Structure formats: structure tokens, C-alpha cells
Amino acid sequence: MLRLEEIALRLGGFSLGPVDMHVQRGEYRVVLGPTGTGKTVLLEIVAGLRKPGSGAVILEGRDITGLAPEKRKFGIVYQDYALFPHMNVRDNIGFGLRMQGRGACEIRTRVQEMAEFMGLTKVLSSTPRHLSGGEKQRTALARALVMRPRMLLLDEPLSALDRLTREKLKVELKRIHQGLGLTVLHITHDLSEAFMLADAISVMGNGRILQEGSPDDVLARPNTRLVAELVGIAGFIRAEADDKGKVHIPGMGSISASVLGHSPCGTYRRIQLTVPHWSVGLSGQSQIPADKILWQGHATMRSVDATGTMISLELVFPGDNVIRAAFSPREIRGLEKIPEPGSVLQCFISAEGVHWVPVE
């Protein structure tokens, strides 16, 4: 439906692109990346609010690169809502319909229907400053959706909300997407948001798309260390692949390359194994079959962080490989005593979830 072809733009010292992307009709596409990587600039190019330095925006086969934003029929929702402060919720939602010159009766009906769909009927006469964060965000969504946009563009739409409201609105976004069959382009730096909502993810870093695919694929097979870090993998182990199907890990022995999915052998020599936190377990509690165990042995605990719902341990494996692993309180209670920094723990690394990236 939407195709970006070699979109590039220079803004002072920052350089975006070239970016290529293809969003299918009805797809929920999330662009995931850290702050300052050019996600918002890319979204504004799609919306027509910025002109790219080069490249083309193609919508349903038609080049719309030079088309004014008001003619694209894309709805946009910003992180800080951007509600018109001099209008109440009703007029905010109806603004676009008024700009289209719709009749008063049609505007009233469509605004009412959208308010009901979004649960805003009680606040229709309120001005934005009297709304809660969730109501503001729902109003911003309603204002975009009432226009029946070809595509919904979301710029970090949940970032300014508290955790509880964010969780509720995630579910709501999913409902809206499925209920209306909308095509959505959503940019965020939040992993859980990306993995819960996305049909497809584009991971962005340094102004470029680094990897695209389904959330499961990207998580299971990041193609660079940066992508692995962006999708939340914090454990990396240096290794070398030989030509005989073996991967040698200094201090931790050798493993068969076949357990890593596609083999690096013959293509790359120096690699890093990517180890998600859930691939590391404490021995004695494992239900994992022995052939799925990549390595087991002793690791020294360097630090512990028990401030979240999971207990995070920084573990030093042989060969000075440091991996941060997360355990539930139940798993930790299974140990004889709560480990202290310096404790030696019997651990294993499951092959499941472990992948590799070439050393850049």
C-alpha cells in the first residue's frame, strides 16, 4: 500500500536514510528505534509535513512525494496529543470534517459515533486542559479516525502516559486496528509496545532501517549487534566459527553451529552470540532437554537489581563474558539463599533464543 523508495534527508548534522519500506494494506507496522534516530522525521515525510531531500513516497502505486498533507488523507497522532487548546473535544474531533465542508448534521452524527466508539461522550464539551492523559490521547485518536484516514500515523502515542493508562490504550489501539481494518504506521522506542502491537517491525538506528520482519523473527534473529540491543538483548558472547560446523567460545568450549539456526560457518569467522535474558537459567530448575542446553557451568554474580517485577542478575561467565539475566522471584527463592555479589551460581544457557551476529 505504502512504499518508501530511498528516502533521504539531511538536517544540519543529521542524515536520514536512504530508507526503503513497504507497508501492506491493513498492516500494523511499528518503526522501533532509540530517540534521535530520525523516526519522527520519517513519519513527517510520510505525512507530507516535510519534503525529503531525495527518494519517493508511493501510495497505492501513485507518487505522492510532492502532494500537500491535506490531500494525503493520513491521520496523525503525536506523543503530546497536539489537541487544539481553543476548541472543546467536540470541535477538535469535528475539525477535519469542517475543513472538508461537510454539513452540520453529518458532522454532528459522525462526531457522536466516534465519541461513542472511543468512550468520549461524557467529555465532548470539555476543553483539552480539563482532560486526563488517556482522554487526551483518545480525543487525538478520535480526531484522526473520524476522517476515515487511508493510514494512521502514530508518533510515540503512548509515551506520555502513565503505565496503567498505557496498558489500557495498547489494548485499545489493537481493538481499533482490528475493528476498523486500518493500516497503521506507529513509531516508538518502547519494546513492549512494539512487540504487542506490531504485525511487522522495522528497526531503525542512525537514520536507517537496520532490519525488518515479524516481531518474532527480529527478536529471534537480529542481524546486527545494534538491532539486538534495540530489541532488548543485553547478553553478547564473543565466539569464532570454523569451517567444520563448530563455534568456539573462549573459556566456554565449543558447540555445534547447527543449534544456532542458520550457521555462520564458511561466511563469518568472528561472531557474537546474542543471548536474551530468558535464555539463561539456574541449574536444577530447568525443564529443558539436555540437547537444548548450549552450555552449563559456573558463573559469578557481579550485581543484582531487584527493583522491578523481575530480579536482574549481572553474571560473569568464563572468558569474561558478561550477561544480564532476569529471573522471577520464584526462581530465586528456589536457591538455598538469596545470592550476593561475588556468589558463584550453577547456570545454563539454553540454545533457544540464542542467535549470532557478525562482528562489525
Next chain:
Amino acid sequence: MKGFNRVFSLVSVVFVLLLLIPVVNLVVTADPALLRDTVTDAQVLSSIALTLRAALWATAVCVVLGIPVAYILARRDFPGKSIVQGIIDLPVMIPHTAMGIALLMVYGRKFMLGSFLGKLGLFFVGTEAGISLAMAYVSLPLLVNSARDAFLAVDPKLESVARTLGASAWQTFFRITLPLSWRTILSGAIMMWARGISEFGAVVILTYHPMITPILIWDRFQSYGLKYASPVAVILILLCLVIFACLRWISGRGRGAF
């Protein structure tokens, strides 16, 4: 904190008194009989009307021409932007008599633009148009800078959202940007009008006759002395006070509603 508040409050009171004393003194020491005569003096009344009218024209023209400039300064980055900003601020820095001479050398009948406009029947020396022109040149920074600050205070994302909702650039300006900035722009326009009314230096070079009130006050002071000049000043001050209090009230109404 208490000591801090007391010191700042005391300094504020002294500052306001220092501003007020000359004005109040002028009003209370004016001869009531002369004041009565001055109120009905046709020359004074027509001079005040001319002053208010010329300043209003200057402001109106600058609102039309200055708002686009202010918007561009607020929203766009372009090479030489700081030079353009400096040119707009120039009248604040240079003596107004110098500005009057500069205007005379462009709009005077023997000079380039003045000669051309004269052929079209538009004269700026010794005319009401010349008074407005001088007032506009010296007071436009007040309006342009206020309008630029007003536009800067409007989140550009509001304009972006309006555009994606189908509003053209013009509709976005008139439906979103202007409703959110008009109070500050009006405040700047009031300041510009006020500055225009009080202008002397640039106008006296370009147009001594017909006399605007600041020139009339100067003329009476030179010809008849302080006693006959002060009632004219008192009337102008009181009139301006009432007008500006009303305008400030109008521009401040509803502020903070959003």
C-alpha cells in the same frame, strides 16, 4: 523568603511611583481654567484626532505587512535571518530624528521613491500619510516582535495536525495559528499604536504641519511657554490612558481560558 518579597515589593512600589510622579504632577498642576479652554480648542482637538488617526493607520498597515514577516521569522530558518531581524530592530537603536532624515531622503519629493510616488499623487512631506509613514517606521519593531513571539508560542505540531486533517495552509493559519496568538499580536499592536502617538523626532523632520499633538505641545512650549503647553499634554495623557486601559482589558479578557 519574607525578606526577599519585601525588598522586591518595595523596589516595585518605588519604581511605579517614579513613573507616576511626573504624569500625576502634570495633571494636578494644570490650570483648570486653561484646561477647560484647551478641551474646546479646535486646534488641539483636531491635532489629537490627527495623531490618533495617523498612528492607527500606521498600525493597521503594519499589522497587514508585519504579520507575514513575523510568521516567517517564527517558523522558517533561512540564510540571513538574523540580519533581517536586525533590520526590523534598527528603529529601536537609532535616534528617531536620524530616522526622519533617512525617510526624507527616500520619500522626499526630490528623492527617488518620493518622486515616483508623487507622480501617482502620493506625497509624504507635510501630509498625514507622511506622519503615518514616520510613525510606522519607528514603531513597527514592537508589533513584529510581539507577533513573532506569539507565533513561536504556538506549537507547530498543532499546525501539522490541522494540515493532515485537511486544512490548507491558509485555513490552518486563520483557524489555528491566529486564534491562539491574536491576544499577543493585539498587545503588540496596542504598543505600536501607543509608540506612534508619542512619536516626535521622525515626524517633525518629515511633517511639521499638520501638527500632531507632540509637535503641538512643543510648538506651544516654544511660542507661549510651559503654562500653555501643559494642558495639551494633560488632555493627551488622560485620553490615551482611557483608551489603552480599555484595549488592555479587551486583549486580556479570556486569557488563560486555554
